[in-house]
Amino acid sequence: MSEKKKGKQKVVKEESDEEDDEEYRWWEAENAKGDGTVKWNTLEHNGVYFPPEYVPHNVKMKYDGKEVHLEPEAEEVATFYAAALNTEHVENPTFNENFFRDFKATLDNSDKNPPIEDFKKCDFTPILDHLEREKEKRKAMSKEEKQKLKEEKLQLEEKYGYCYLDGRKQKVGNFRIEPPSLFRGRGKHPKTGSLKLRVQPEQVTINIGKAAKVPEPPAGHSWNKVIHDNTVTWLATWKENVNENIKYVFLAANSTLKGQSDFKKFEKARELKDIVAKIRHDYNKDMTNKVTAIRQRATAMYFIDRLALRAGNEKKEGEEADTVGCCSLRFEHIRLEAGNTVHFDFLGKDSIRYQNTVTVDGQVFKNLKLFQRHKESDKDQLFDRVNTQELNKHLSSYMDGLTAKVFRTYNASHTFQEQLKNTPVSGSVNEKILAYNRANREVAILCNHQRTVSKTFDNQMNRIEDKIRALKYQKMRLKKTMLTLDPKLKKKRPELDEPESDLGEEWCEEYEKHLEEKEKDRLRKKFEKDNEKRKSEGKGPLSESELNEQLEEAEEKTKQLSKERKTGKMEVKKSQTVEKVEAQIEKVNERIKVVNLTKVEKEENKTTALGTSKINYIDPRISAAWCYKHDVPIDKIFNKSLRDKFKWAMEVDKNWKF
DNA sequence: CCTTGCGACTCAGAAACGTTTCC
């Protein structure tokens, strides 16, 4: 529990904004995976940042129609609730009950106010109005004011955002102590709406190198403890009051420490690759074991391996949302159907619904039926003789450090690498990226990474479709132009005479009208602007009739478009030739293709979140090798922070295999 | 020995924020 070595420690240096000194290439060092216990030898940092004290606004809420005065402590809590008024939380009785219980506890009973006892009589809208006005004010701030705020933020990051670990500068992840708020659990969390209290320095433990200068707690305060434990990676910790969970300040994702454990994680998954066949063979054999516990374990392992389910630890009933993983599945979560079909329907991590219909091996199906025979209630555990500790203990007999979650990593990366084989070798960069994202999506679906559909999804989709139709409209006109230029083509190239799909008469008319309106708008604006200019030059305004003439022209143009569309006889400019128009069509075709690709991707991404698998499950070396092999710039698939996080993975050969 | 709770870490989606694109 102490530092092995007392390295010389530098005083935390002034930031030199210049290029950082030599990048430390830990992955080239002797002991790239680290030895597992000692995480650092020296550690310097500036502690944590506490949110500013509450500043009362003195806007009064109403109780039973009358304004009430609240002491700052209560006002703050009322304000948290007011800020939630436009969210669905306030529709949730649990949220309201928990809030109201904690809110009442902050009220000063000696007050001259009437006692606040009935939640229904509370009216927080005056505070919400105030919050909205404040928001407006912030939006309307001058450039200078905004700049000032930005600089203050930067200064904070400068001070707390970095530490020195073994003398090397590293980014700190969450140096801000979490501000007080109303706890918002995911799903049906029994404690949602409870007051998460302000964290005091007296609750915070600092972990720092022995030789380093201990950061000052805020004036008038002291730290809970200062320790020097180099077997852990955190810089500070405290206990949160709602669930009594421990919170930590860790380093950022691009730090060497996190990079090393990422590397280790993927190497572990690659190790599994070599023995997965044996493990599969074994659990298939165990499917028919006489001992129920072993049969159950084999069946559970089948799910973990084939469906990438999470282990499924036990949860505290009544204190957390009711969610499950593999080992905690209950009979109510599966439905068996003839043909070895299993329907899964349960809430997983973050209360994300897992719905899947799978055709399983015959013996798996038989086992499930067998387990079912002994059930007394749907609420009973499917695998009542299996738990995660035991399952993981079994797994670790195959390989040091093998646990259920390694299967998720292994299967994700393996699936990804397999899916990438569908990359079109001679396709454009865009098409290759589409294939990459498709592979990514397969992994996200496997891991059930979901996101809520954006409110404007349908809107966005319609706009893309209109964009495609507009292009098709252009193409339709170009094709007609070709035929007008050379009527003989009608026979030679019958496709030129075919109507564009998805382009109804009605839509065309509307579109032509839309073009007309746009043009008219443009003309009116130009007219106004010209007049202003003339005025400033001391000239008289242009006559209205001039504008009206132009507007009429626009109307004429619409009629012309409509006529041309119906007769197929186009007015052709002298300079146009069949070849030129042909080239134009080609260009439009290209654009249609591109827009169609974005449409397809958007649709496929509607409820699937690609980020989590990209960040946590897919070995970045697969992506890097793919980029090199297919000549795709790496920044097309990894943004700045991902490139930074995955520095260690960027130097693989194009033939590297997971 | 098994069970339970704690501690430390990874993984998770939403919200906030900043930038680009579109009209």
Next chain:
DNA sequence: AGGAAACGTTTCTGAGTCGCAAG
């Protein structure tokens, strides 16, 4: 040209996993 919508990135913090020690 300028404001809104869309899009991409970052931040936030809750929710898991899993090892370990204590009972």
